[in-house]
Amino acid sequence: MHPADPLLSVRDLRIAIGPVDAVRGLSFDVRDGEVLAIVGESGAGKSLTARALLGMLPRGATAAGSARLRGETELVGARRQVYAGLWGRRIALVPQDALSALSPVHAVGDQLAAAVRSVRRVSRKEARARAVAALEQVGIADAGRRARAYPHEFSGGMRQRAVIAMAMINEPELVVADEPTTALDPGTQRHVLELLARRREETGASLVLVTHDLAAVEEHADRMLVMYAGRAVESGPVDEVFARPRAPYTAGLLASLPPDLSPALPSAEPLPGRARGGPVAGRRLPSIAGAPPTLAELLPGCAFAPRCPLARRAEPAEPAEPAEPAEPAELADDDRCRTELPEPQRLGDGEREVACHRWSELPDRPAELFLENV
Amino acid sequence: MSPASALLDVRDLVVRYGSFVAVDHVSFDLAAGETLALVGPSGCGKSSTAAAVLQLHRPDGGEVWFDGRELTALDERALRPLRPAMQPVFQDPYGSLSPRCRIRDAVAEPLRVQGRWDRMAGPARVAELLDLVGLDPAYGDRRPHELSGGQCQRAGIARALAGDPRLLVLDEPVSALDPSLRAGVLNLLADLQERLGLGYLFICHDMAVVRHFSDRVVEMRDGRIVDER
Numbered sequence: 020m021h022p023a024d025p026l027l028s029v030r031d032l033r034i035a036i037g038p039v040d041a042v043r044g045l046s047f048d049v050r051d052g053e054v055l056a057i058v059g060e061s062g063a064g065k066s067l068t069a070r071a072l073l074g075m076l077p078r079g080a081t082a083a084g085s086a087r088l089r090g091e092t093e094l095v096g097a098r099r100q101v102y103a104g105l106w107g108r109r110i111a112l113v114p115q116d117a118l119s120a121l122s123p124v125h126a127v128g129d130q131l132a133a134a135v136r137s138v139r140r141v142s143r144k145e146a147r148a149r150a151v152a153a154l155e156q157v158g159i160a161d162a163g164r165r166a167r168a169y170p171h172e173f174s175g176g177m178r179q180r181a182v183i184a185m186a187m188i189n190e191p192e193l194v195v196a197d198e199p200t201t202a203l204d205p206g207t208q209r210h211v212l213e214l215l216a217r218r219r220e221e222t223g224a225s226l227v228l229v230t231h232d233l234a235a236v237e238e239h240a241d242r243m244l245v246m247y248a249g250r251a252v253e254s255g256p257v258d259e260v261f262a263r264p265r266a267p268y269t270a271g272l273l274a275s276l277p278p279d280l281s282p283a284l285p286s287a288e289p290l291p292g293r294a295r296g297g298p299v300a301g302r303r304l305p306s307i308a309g310a311p312p313t314l315a316e317l318l319p320g321c322a323f324a325p326r327c328p329l330a331r332r333a334e335p336a337e338p339a340e341p342a343e344p345a346e347p348a349e350l351a352d353d354d355r356c357r358t359e360l361p362e363p364q365r366l367g368d369g370e371r372e373v374a375c376h377r378w379s380e381l382p383d384r385p386a387e388l389f390l391e392n393v
Numbered sequence: 394m395s396p397a398s399a400l401l402d403v404r405d406l407v408v409r410y411g412s413f414v415a416v417d418h419v420s421f422d423l424a425a426g427e428t429l430a431l432v433g434p435s436g437c438g439k440s441s442t443a444a445a446v447l448q449l450h451r452p453d454g455g456e457v458w459f460d461g462r463e464l465t466a467l468d469e470r471a472l473r474p475l476r477p478a479m480q481p482v483f484q485d486p487y488g489s490l491s492p493r494c495r496i497r498d499a500v501a502e503p504l505r506v507q508g509r510w511d512r513m514a515g516p517a518r519v520a521e522l523l524d525l526v527g528l529d530p531a532y533g534d535r536r537p538h539e540l541s542g543g544q545c546q547r548a549g550i551a552r553a554l555a556g557d558p559r560l561l562v563l564d565e566p567v568s569a570l571d572p573s574l575r576a577g578v579l580n581l582l583a584d585l586q587e588r589l590g591l592g593y594l595f596i597c598h599d600m601a602v603v604r605h606f607s608d609r610v611v612e613m614r615d616g617r618i619v620d621e622r
Binding site (some may be wrong): 061204271272278302303305310326 | 576598602
């Protein structure tokens with residue numbers, strides 16, 4: 020163990036579900052005390068990644084590669100006993116669905132107290148007091164009385180608060196929140212995220228926040244990792260990625276948000292046909308064409324290429340214009356989005372990584388590339 | 394606005410479930426080609442309002458005028474021919490289409506139910522509807538699970554358009570979609586509104602989407618309108 024080792028170091032993580040490669044070589048670090056957001060849509064592999072870190076992969080899924088906690092404890096392929104020693108103490112999960120994380124037949128306070136006693140040798144009374152304190156810390160009023168209530172007597176927001184209290188109660192070093200607010204109504208979502216961020220700060224834990232909510236990322240995360248079809252397409256500090264996305268997928272995703280969402284977007288400047296309050300035509304948003312790929316039917320090359328305006332632009336010209344026969348070398352070069360998997364490359368000081376053959380071709384205002392798609 | 398000029402005019406709408414008042418004297422109107430957003434927290438009465446506007450749940454008080462007719466004064470029989478003109482689009486694209494039904498049958502079903510199915514012209518009409526929502530008519534042969542969420546939502550919109558509606562009630566139409574697909578569906582809805590002059594009653598909790606997409610916003614809380622802008 021080195022003090023210099025990051026809290027979590029993931030290298031070439033691969034997860035297969037049966038014959039389907041769902042995560043295809045993912046590397047990233049989680050540093051002490053930071054919030055790393057893993058962003059992506061369904062099928063991107065973000066939840067599987069989170070589950071693999073916790074040793075909670077679904078049946079039939081297998082992981083390969085490495086994920087080390089503080090340089091020493093290997094999580095990938097670890098036996099259940101290893102995880103049993105880590106859960107709650109060093110790593111904890113905040114799941115999407117609080118109801119499935121809580122037992123329906125035990126009072127909430129008893130479940131929290133049991134979590135305390137699973138880690139520390141303390142008296143029942145002491146564990147009970149800690150449970151009530153933990154509920155108070157997540158803003159549950161009248162915690163002494165509410166601790167005796169059952170999960171079904173809690174609202175969805177309160178249940179999620181209780182689950183956060185449970186994840187934090189033994190002060191783990193790493194908390195993995197897997198779409199922690201998706202099941203909640205929007206007002207509650209904000210409060211629960213704020214609570215999660217506050218408790219993280221108070222305990223000094225690191226947080227991996229798996230989400231597709233870019234507004235939440237902008238507000239709460241320090242760094243972000245953008246996944247597409249089981250690979251990282253881009254990573255870096257949140258404000259830098261929002262201000263200047265380097266991967267076409269990230270650029271398209273950010274450009275397609277309604278303009279109010281993020282003043283940090285370069286596309287907050289009016290784009291042609293994007294003024295608000297005008298005729299209906301002015302409501303057209305930049306958008307990414309097509310749909311996310313089916314993992315079982317991935318083509319060689321970059322998974323985003325079929326939807327990517329840069330890859331499309333580079334498609335070999337139709338024979339309609341045979342003015343200059345392309346050099347064979349040039350053709351091969353143009354084709355690489357469809358033949359060659361882009362590897363992550365470091366940019367500048369190494370804080371940013373992008374996996375795209377054509378990132379340098381992305382214009383300063385990339386939203387314009389996505390205006391044509393309806 | 395008088396009932397004659399508004400596409401939809403809702404006056405003093407009341408919906409009760411037992412003793413619980415879900416919608417408490419709500420009034421608003423909507424012109425053709427206009428988008429009115431209904432926003433508010435869960436349980437504020439926006440979906441109950443939408444169901445009452447569509448007469449899926451007959452309101453307990455107030456009037457709903459649609460296209461110059463007072464729906465609340467009509468019995469089920471008299472309502473039936475008017476129903477195709479006001480159609481819902483739901484949040485869950487997979488849940489709103491039968492999993493066993495091919496897309497082209499799902500889109501054709503409203504025409505069949507209305508007795509407007511023409512064996513000669515029907516298939517072409519379905520293909521035209523699919524094309525209108527940006528789906529390759531070849532997708533008509535597929536079932537919902539063979540489509541992406543965005544394609545499925547487009548099929549749901551095609552189905553809503555089958556009866557030549559004038560009003561669509563959009564209940565969270567993009568909330569369940571992957572982020573990279575939302576803008577495409579919103580663009581489609583904007584296009585359709587422009588081309589067909591549809592009125593939209595738009596229920597959404599994403600305020601950035603609401604501000605971008607709506608002409609006017611009505612905010613509800615505890616069954617009442619608390620703000621209009």
